[in-house]
Amino acid sequence: MDDDLLDGDEVWFRMEDPGTVGAARRAAELLARRLVLGGGRTDALAIVVTELATNLVKHAEAGRLLIRPVRADDVAGVELLALDSGPGMADVTLSARDGHSTAGTLGIGLGAIVRQSDWVDMYSLPGRGTVTVAQVWPEALPRPAVTAGVRIPMTGEQSCGDAFAERVVDGRRQVLVCDGLGHGPLAAVASTAAVHAFHRAPAGPPAAVLEHLHRATSHTRGAAAAIAELVPERGLVRYAGLGNIAGLVVDGDERRGLVSLPGIVGHQRRTVREFEYPFPDGACLVMQSDGVTDRWRLLDYPGLQRRSPQVIAATVLRDFGVRRDDACVLVAKAVP
Known part of the structure; x- marks a missing residue:
């Protein structure tokens, strides 16, 4: 099992040798049993994780696989997130067809992944790698998420300080x-x-919720934190932050930085201030910890902004995460 094991039901694997494929499958099956996924869907999950993991071992560079629970209302499923910096694919649709095989690429096995999963999204660029997200649910597929995050602990750590x-x-x-x-x-x-x-805070605007977090975390060493409230029907986002969480509204070639004030939630703060920003239809809100550099541009990834928030977040994390620190990226889309 990878050194980057996260606490709880969320686990990362470095896919470096064939023996890791079995370990990843067993971890997915264990999670499926905990979530009561059901025998048939657990079998489908085993096929999906085996194909993803095998592709990463055989054809990828710096391949990683995340296995974690995913929830919608009162239903829980399993999400698999595979990312690599390998050869990539020029045509994902063609590569997913049964019988299509291109030596040295991740095309092999994608047909089985698509058939056995309830939902799949993928982004790939030749020479720059591939990100694949697949979900297996016990029953009908819920509405796809419009918000998703990905986090990974610092190399050598088992606990992630970002959330x-x-x-x-x-x-x-x-x-x-x-x-x-x-x-x-x-x-x-x-x-x-x-x-x-955050989950227990009374309803209120971001600044008020951040004040609640400040009082509730005084027994800890403290944290940088930012809260955004999405109001896409009015075309705006409200934002309040303390410390070095970066927030950006991205819309094509436009990037607008969101203001976080100096401070430490739970210990040191000035007056918390809240700001409003335009959030046009089709835009993305991206929030990231300081374990991710801000040198990325979605324009360097043609078509990425149209992909799922999981794929966008994982692509940014893969290419701009700092291995000497915990890293976290959250993406939310402007969907009414």
Whole structure:
């Protein structure tokens, strides 16, 4: 099992040798049993994870596989996220057809992945790698998510001090990204406390919720945190942050940075301020911890903005995550 194992039901594998394929399949099957996925869907999940993992071992460079639960309302499924920096594919649709094989690429086995999964999304560029997300559910596929995050611990750590969350309270759709100070278990305690406080906070605008987090996490070492409230029907996003969480609204070739003030949630803060920004239809909100550099541009990835938030977040994390720190990226789309 990979050194980058996360606490709980979320686990990363480095796909470097064939023996890791079996370990990944067993981890997925264990999660499926915990979630009561059902025998038939667990068998389908085993096929999907085996194909994804085998492709990464045989054909990818720096291949990684994330296995985690995914939830919609009261239903839970399993999500697999595979990313690599390998040869990539020029035509994903062609590569997914049964019988299509191109030596040295990840095209092999994609047909089985598509058939056995309830939902699949993929992005690939020749010479720059591939990101694939697949979900297996116990029953009918829920509506695809419009918000998703991906996080990974610093190399050598088992706990990730970065975290993300989403909630809808009294019609307010809000998202959180937080970064516990430092890294390791104590940083994870701080970010976990912030996530719990976020879910339990009374309904209110981002600044008020951030104040609640500040009071609720004073027993921890503290964290950087930012909260955004998405109001796509009015074409705007409300944002409040303390510390070095970066927020951007991305729309084609336009990138607008969102303001976070200096401070530490749980310890040091100035007056929390909230700002409003335009959030046009089709735009993406991207929030990231300081374990991700901000040198990326979606325009360098043709068609990526049209992909799912999972694929966008994972692509940014893969190419701009800093291995000497925890890293987290959250993406939310402007969908009414």
